[in-house]
Amino acid sequence: MDVLVEFVLPALVVLATGALARRTVSRRAAARTASASGGAVVTVPCRARWRQGAWRRFFGYGKLGAGADGTGAEFKAPLRGAVAVPVGGRVAVRAGLRPGMRVLEYRAPDGRRVDFQVYDAEAARAARLLEGPDPAGR
Incomplete structure (x- = not known):
């Protein structure tokens, strides 16, 4: 009975909580x-990481959305100003370490790298959104 209370019951609670969160x-x-x-502009919740300065890295949760002028994307974190993502970069998608997540590696034209986990x-x-608007209007 002790094994049931110590190991099995907490494992069942964790599995149920994980299933509810994924759903x-x-x-x-x-x-x-x-x-x-439907044509609405919808922001994407994500986690962003990039280098700020020589040794510091910014890491934060926020939303990736269309820029104010409509030409690029911007990252908006709570209690921070919006940060415009440089236009004209390349996006590479790879699997994330967490199940159900992908990492978008964005290389800006100046060589800087920004990772978005979505x-x-x-x-x-x-x-x-990161690649910018389609010139053909599609």
Whole structure:
């Protein structure tokens, strides 16, 4: 009985909590994708990381959205100003270390690298946002 209380019961609680969290994230991502397909501008929740200065790195949670002028993307973190992402860079998508996540490696034209960690369901939309508007208007 002690084994059940010490190991099995907490494991069941953790598994149930993880399943509930994954279901909630999936449902929210599907709702954002549906809104975006209707033509609405929808921000993508993500985690960003880039180098600031010689030794410091910025790491924060926020949302990636369209820029104020509509030509690029910007990262908005709570209690911070919006940071414009340089236009004209390349995006590479790779698997993240966390299950259900992708990492978008954005290389700016000046060589700087910015990593965005997003959910699988929103990786394609975030990559399109980072690449900028399509000149053909598609």
